[in-house]
Amino acid sequence: MRLWSMHPRYFDRQALTACWREGLLAQSVLTKPGGGYSHHPQLRRFQHTENSRAAMGDYLSAIVDEADARGYRFSRDKIRVTGSREQLHVNDGQLAYEWQHLLAKLQRRSPDTWIRWHELHRPDPHPAFIVVGGPIAEWEKVPSHSAGQQIDE
Template sequence: MRLWSLHPSLLDRAALVAGWREALLAQKVLAGGTRGYTRHPQLRRFQAHPAPLESIGGFLTGLQEEATARGYRFDLTRVLHPAPPASLPPIEVTAGQLAYELEHLRAKCEHRSPEHLALLPAPGDPVPAHPLLRVVPGDVEDWEVR
């Protein structure tokens, strides 16, 4: 499961589509609809949010908005609690996590969509986060599986 902390506009097509699918699975887990993945490390930040289902709904809404801007059709009716990400208390993410994810995405794009590499921030440039997230100083998050 990869719930990208990166701003959805940075994701290539494959990462955006996979991120949508994985976040829908995360929503199902948080809603108690499955017994699997309940302890997945990427869910910790949503489980710790004061409103877990609303936070994953805001996360999904952010992905859906980017998909719509690209002409894709992600079905917002699949989101249990859709909400503009800015309307929710933000989830903190470290700058180190964003840098780590950007390099992870860059490695993936080298193989599957090299044309997308030019759209990614250059090393050392600020890395925008998903609109639900607020960037704070720090290293890679402890929930990240390396």
């Protein structure tokens, strides 16, 4: 499961549709905890909010907004609840790690999208997030040499 921290405008078709599907799965897990994905590390930042289901709904709403802008048909009706009162935090190191991860995927499977974004130094966060200083998130599974990575200013 990959719930990206950067704005969905940077996604290729595959990343956008995968993020939508995985977000819907996460929404289900947050609605009925105890299943196989209940302890998935990517869910922690949503689970630590006052209303995890609304936080996930807000996350999914931005994915649908991007799909709408591209003329795709994602069913907004599948979002169960929105209106979280808090924004999620993402460390700048986490955002940098995810950005490099996405760029590597784009270079392999969507060269046109990669060309559009590869020179961008610092992507905008997903609208549900605000960027704070810090390293790659402790829940992220990365090689040990990447653990302290942050975005260069």
